[in-house]
Each structure stands twice: as C-alpha cells, then as structure tokens.
Amino acid sequence: MRFGGHETFPVREGWLYNGLALLRDHPDRQADPFVADHLGVGRNMAKSIWHWLKVTRLVDVVREGQTSRLVVSDIGRCILKNDPYLLETGTWWALHANIATQTAHAVVWGWFFNEFAVDRFDRTLCLEQLVRKLQMVGARMPSRNTLSRDVQCLLQSYARPIPAEAEDPEDANESPFRDLGLMVHHRDTGTFSVQRGIKDIPPEIFGYIASLADPATGEQARNRIAMKDVLSAPRMPGRVLSLSGDALATLFQDAETTLGSSVLTVRAMGGERVVELYPFRPTAWLERLYRRVSSQ
Incomplete structure (x- = not known):
C-alpha cells in the first residue's frame, strides 16, 4: 500500500501529455538529472508528473x-494515438477510473x-x-501528516469551489479532474459534497471500468x-463514478441506445437485473469511444 x-500537487493541465511525450520521444531523458528542465517544471513537480x-x-x-x-x-x-493532448472528457473519465480502481497505489483515492x-x-x-x-x-500506518496531505490533494483535485474562486487565467493550477463534476467545495462552510446525480459520462466508460476490474480474455461471449x-x-461503475441508483439506471438506458444491445444490455435474469457487456479489453473500449466521438 503506497501513500x-x-x-x-494535483494533476495540472498539460502535465500528463508532457510526460508521455517525453517518454515516447526521448525515453533516455527520464534518468537525466535535469529532466525537470525538459518537462518545463520544478524538480518536485517533475516527481509529481x-x-x-x-x-x-x-x-x-x-x-x-x-x-x-x-x-x-x-x-x-492508445491515448497518445487518439487524444494526445487529453482534450476529450472521456479520456479524463478513463484516467479517473484508473486511479479509483487502484489497489496498491493511490490508496487514499481507492478508499475514498x-x-x-x-x-x-x-x-x-x-x-x-x-x-x-x-x-x-x-495496514501499515504512514504518518498522519502524510495521510492529511493525501486527503488534501484528493480534495483539491476533484472539488470545484462554490462560489468560484477568482483565478488568474494565466495560472493553470486547476486540475482537469474538477471538470468531471464528482465533488464540490462549499467555501462558506468549508464542507465538501459528493455529487451522485447524472453526469456527462461516455457509455464506453462503463465497459472500461468493468474491464479494469475483470480484464477480458476474449474467450467468453x-x-x-x-x-x-x-x-x-x-471498483465497479456505481462507486467509481459516484452514481445513485437512479442516475446509474438512466445512464445505462442511454448507454444501451448508444452502444447497441449486442455490446451492452440490461435484462432480468433469475429474479434480478443483470448487465451484460461484451468483454472488450480496456484499450478496446477506449478505441470504441474515440471512434464514436470522431464520427460525430
């Protein structure tokens, strides 16, 4: 378990692209003592990237x-090929799912x-x-300060302040994860609220999350x-995406219409409702997402 x-530092705009591009184009530079200069950030920010x-x-x-x-x-x-600058909302939902389904890294995120x-x-x-x-x-208990910093970083990553803070448009400190609408920070009371209503979530993300929890072998139908x-x-969609039962049901209806019942459908079976998903691998779900978005 790692903390x-x-x-x-929460993720900042452009960080992930810069890091990926450097590893793709100049993989030897990751060991360079001046790698922070190549990334255009300070030394601690480079470690954060x-x-x-x-x-x-x-x-x-x-x-x-x-x-x-x-x-x-x-x-x-897959992301470098289809959305290299991480502009699609679906990309950030996938990255959020990648963090929230971790079991060894980012322990506080997985727990939350x-x-x-x-x-x-x-x-x-x-x-x-x-x-x-x-x-x-x-569990092995880190220092309370370490846990406090993890909690603070998580909340800074996701919670959009209400009312909004006055920010310099030149200052790119805000994390793109805030745009997912998972949490708000009530500045007047200092409290935070998890948002469990309907969100703008691409339907492929449901399959993507399920495939992370149980990677497909391609052998089952x-x-x-x-x-x-x-x-x-x-590590299932309801938890990872912070959805109420009603919000999940509504989004699944839209997903079945968008993807087709051969890919995703909800049916009654043995007295309970069951979701049937085609067992694509995680990257295949992303490829389907990018193809659909590019054709619109």
Whole structure:
C-alpha cells in the first residue's frame, strides 16, 4: 500500500501529455538529472508528473536488475494515438477510473471512491474515517501528516469551489479532474459534497471500468454483472463514478441506445437485473469511444 508521491500537487493541465511525450520521444531523458528542465517544471513537480503517470496507468514500471524505468503502457499509447493532448472528457473519465480502481497505489483515492460513504463532510471527518479504516484492516500506518496531505490533494483535485474562486487565467493550477463534476467545495462552510446525480459520462466508460476490474480474455461471449454489484461493489461503475441508483439506471438506458444491445444490455435474469457487456479489453473500449466521438 503506497501513500504520497504526488509532492502535494494535483494533476495540472498539460502535465500528463508532457510526460508521455517525453517518454515516447526521448525515453533516455527520464534518468537525466535535469529532466525537470525538459518537462518545463520544478524538480518536485517533475516527481509529481512521474507519480501521476504511474497511478493513472499511462505508464508501466519495468524492472531491470536493481533499477527500473518507465515505459508508455498500452493505455498510454492508445491515448497518445487518439487524444494526445487529453482534450476529450472521456479520456479524463478513463484516467479517473484508473486511479479509483487502484489497489496498491493511490490508496487514499481507492478508499475514498470505493468505501467512503459520507456524501457531505469536512476534511477532518474524511481524515478520521481514513485513519479508522487503516487501523481496522491492520495496514501499515504512514504518518498522519502524510495521510492529511493525501486527503488534501484528493480534495483539491476533484472539488470545484462554490462560489468560484477568482483565478488568474494565466495560472493553470486547476486540475482537469474538477471538470468531471464528482465533488464540490462549499467555501462558506468549508464542507465538501459528493455529487451522485447524472453526469456527462461516455457509455464506453462503463465497459472500461468493468474491464479494469475483470480484464477480458476474449474467450467468453459476454460478461454478466448483477446490477446491485454494478451499483455498489468496489471498483465497479456505481462507486467509481459516484452514481445513485437512479442516475446509474438512466445512464445505462442511454448507454444501451448508444452502444447497441449486442455490446451492452440490461435484462432480468433469475429474479434480478443483470448487465451484460461484451468483454472488450480496456484499450478496446477506449478505441470504441474515440471512434464514436470522431464520427460525430
């Protein structure tokens, strides 16, 4: 279980593209002591970029004896090919899913989106619930300051302030994850609210998340998942996307219309509602997303 690594910086506009492009075009520079200059950021920000590339699964870590290096992953190559500047909303939903379904890295992110069940809270409550959870499972406990920095970074990444803060348009400090509409920060009370209503989520993202939880082998005709698990099981769409039951049902109706029942459908089976998904691999779901968006 790993904590920290982000150097207190949420993802910023352009960071992931810059890191991916450097690894693609000049992979040898990642070991350069002046790599921060190549990325156009400070040294701690460069460390943060490598961290976010890893936890968003855009890169793989390859071990070579006592050392390791980063290489662009299959998901990273798919995004570089289809949306290199990360302009599509669907790309950011996929990156969010990559973080929220982590089990070893970005532990606080995985806990928040899959287990934290409080819809309105302040930072202190969030931190106390996290500490209690780690104590319950007997996990290696990092310092409280480390956990506090993780919670703060998560909230800064996702929570859009209400009312909006006056910002310099030249200052690109805001994280693109805020645009997903998963959380708001009520500045007057200092509290945060998880938004569980309908969101602008491409239907392919449902299949993408399911494929991350249970990667397809290509041997079965369909994947069947009970709707109750889709809604509430860890690392499933309902949890990862912060959706209520009604919001999930509405979005699935739209998804079935958009994708076609041969790819995704909801049916009654054995007295319960079941989602049937074609077992594409994660990159195949992304390719379908980009093809559909480019044809519109």
